[in-house]
Amino acid sequence: MPTLLNKIFIFARGAFIILLFLAIGKVLSAQLPIVFPSSIIALILLFLSLTTGLIKIEWVLVTANFILKYMVILFIPLAVGLINYFELLADNWMVILFSIFFTSFLIMLSVGHLFQTLNKKSRP
Numbered sequence: 563m564p565t566l567l568n569k570i571f572i573f574a575r576g577a578f579i580i581l582l583f584l585a586i587g588k589v590l591s592a593q594l595p596i597v598f599p600s601s602i603i604a605l606i607l608l609f610l611s612l613t614t615g616l617i618k619i620e621w622v623l624v625t626a627n628f629i630l631k632y633m634v635i636l637f638i639p640l641a642v643g644l645i646n647y648f649e650l651l652a653d654n655w656m657v658i659l660f661s662i663f664f665t666s667f668l669i670m671l672s673v674g675h676l677f678q679t680l681n682k683k684s685r686p
Contacts, residue, residue, distance in 0.1 A: 569624075576625025579617060583608045 587604030611617040644651065651658065 572624050573628070576622040579622050580608070580625060580629075583611070 583604040584601065586607060587600040587602070590603050591598055591600035608617070608622075612619055612622075
């Protein structure tokens with residue numbers, strides 16, 4: 563049974579690794595000639611580190627589970643901020659819904675065609 567100090571160390575190690583990748587993503591994002599979200603860069607780098615074995619999943623698992631468990635709380639400010647733009651959303655609801663459904667359909671169509679193409683190439 564891990565002690566309290568051991569649990570704190572495991573959580574802090576995971577938080578440090580995640581924050582380190584976020585910092586690296588911020589630095590790389592600032593150096594790019596185009597605007598690209600630093601959090602996406604950090605996620606890609608963390609994913610690559612996890613898949614290559616540079617970072618072990620056990621090192622970040624506890625912290626990642628904690629963050630995922632309470633992620634809903636992080637979206638509350640976004641939902642409250644949308645209230646400020648209620649008139650704009652009400653005026654353009656049809657365009658918003660059309661773009662949501664159209665882009666979803668377009669993504670499903672392109673992923674389906676890509677899967678079929680890759681599936682044909684993998685068969686002998």
